Amino acid sequence: MRYGWIAPAVLALSACAAPEIVRQEPAGLLRDEVFEARPVPADPDVFAVSGSMRRYLQVDIARQLRASGPLQGLVAALQSDRQLKLAYDSEGTRTAAEAFESRSGNCLSLTIMTAALAREVGLSVSFRRVFSEQTWTRRDDLLFLGGHVNIVLAQSPMDRAGGIDRVRGIIVDFLPDADLRGQRAWEIDEKTVTAMYMNNRAAETMARGALEDAYWWVRGAILHDARFLEAFNTLGVVYFRHGNPADAERVFRFVLTREAENASALSNLANVVESLGRKIEAATLRERLRRIEPHPPFHYSDLGFAALKRGEFETARGHFATELARYAANHEAHFGLAVAYLGLRDSRAAQRHLTAALEASTNRREHDLYAAKLEWLRSHRQQ
Numbered sequence: 001m002r003y004g005w006i007a008p009a010v011l012a013l014s015a016c017a018a019p020e021i022v023r024q025e026p027a028g029l030l031r032d033e034v035f036e037a038r039p040v041p042a043d044p045d046v047f048a049v050s051g052s053m054r055r056y057l058q059v060d061i062a063r064q065l066r067a068s069g070p071l072q073g074l075v076a077a078l079q080s081d082r083q084l085k086l087a088y089d090s091e092g093t094r095t096a097a098e099a100f101e102s103r104s105g106n107c108l109s110l111t112i113m114t115a116a117l118a119r120e121v122g123l124s125v126s127f128r129r130v131f132s133e134q135t136w137t138r139r140d141d142l143l144f145l146g147g148h149v150n151i152v153l154a155q156s157p158m159d160r161a162g163g164i165d166r167v168r169g170i171i172v173d174f175l176p177d178a179d180l181r182g183q184r185a186w187e188i189d190e191k192t193v194t195a196m197y198m199n200n201r202a203a204e205t206m207a208r209g210a211l212e213d214a215y216w217w218v219r220g221a222i223l224h225d226a227r228f229l230e231a232f233n234t235l236g237v238v239y240f241r242h243g244n245p246a247d248a249e250r251v252f253r254f255v256l257t258r259e260a261e262n263a264s265a266l267s268n269l270a271n272v273v274e275s276l277g278r279k280i281e282a283a284t285l286r287e288r289l290r291r292i293e294p295h296p297p298f299h300y301s302d303l304g305f306a307a308l309k310r311g312e313f314e315t316a317r318g319h320f321a322t323e324l325a326r327y328a329a330n331h332e333a334h335f336g337l338a339v340a341y342l343g344l345r346d347s348r349a350a351q352r353h354l355t356a357a358l359e360a361s362t363n364r365r366e367h368d369l370y371a372a373k374l375e376w377l378r379s380h381r382q383q
Contacts, residue, residue, distance in 0.1 A: 040216035050097035093200035128185040195225035313343030
């Protein structure tokens with residue numbers, strides 16, 4: 001979780017695992033008595049295979065699995081636009097069965113679905129956390145830090161020993177335009193993947209204002225894997241937004257004892273300390289944060305939108321261009337740049353950046369919004 005300089009609280013979403021072993025018992029940071037009970041599963045079976053998944057394997061692609069072998073046959077089905085027809089969608093985190101039914105999901109959801117299908121046909125799986133450029137999205141007053149995971153599928157050890165297939169393993173990655181050759185990654189445990197799922201659910205329910213549900217989801221993530229520090233960051237934000245700043249402070253300081261330069265925890269701690277009236281300490285924390293991260297996420301986008309409100313289109317254009325130089329797939333910055341170009345009466349450039357915003361959108365809601373605006377712009381250019 002991070003402080004976005006304009007938002008009261010920020011949280012980290014999705015698939016990043018901390019390599020350090022946290023030696024403190026997490027139970028000491030949990031406050032079950034403060035939150036109303038919710039029917040959140042303590043151990044969700046996110047990898048459960050549904051009947052429709054089994055029918056798909058046993059009927060729809062059975063011949064392909066026999067002809068090409070389970071490994072090559074399943075990978076071909078995952079990659080084909082004519083078979084599973086999977087779509088990347090960051091809107092919410094799904095179980096294996098939910099992702100299969102919708103044929104969509106974020107990288108974590110689709111990785112979980114792939115693991116479930118692979119195990120059903122006898123393949124071995126290993127999960128990987130990928131080192132990649134941090135990507136940020138925001139929803140209202142929350143910033144979400146997105147990590148990335150993928151999966152390696154391989155023949156079972158018995159099949160490899162018998163010489164059935166010489167292929168050692170295949171990386172399956174669902175992030176659009178992922179460069180597998182340049183990836184750096186480490187293997188993570190299945191319990192970490194489950195913790196990531198529960199942490200995502202906590203973040204998503206918190207974004208909807210359901211703080212009681214969010215607590216029980218993030219509690220489950222921590223109990224599944226206390227090494228996954230992002231879950232503690234989420235817990236701290238839940239406490240803060242729930243009106244328990246002292247508990248939030250305790251959690252953020254716990255994270256900083258493990259990662260002294262964790263910018264998310266540091267920025268959130270500054271928020272908490274300031275809310276408790278310790279303004280000098282908050283200023284010291286933010287100065288420390290500025291040394292770690294001079295420009296927070298969406299810094300230039302915010303400057304750009306402020307310039308748009310003032311009607312300063314050339315200034316806005318410069319700010320959005322700088323934001324895109326930091327992260328080229330920022331659909332929000334592409335949209336802002338399109339508005340700036342409209343103000344500068346360059347409809348061709350505006351259309352180009354609206355198209356880029358549409359292509360960079362990661363869920364159906366954003367896609368439909370940009371598609372409608374692009375259609376409006378095209379129709380007015382033709383008049």
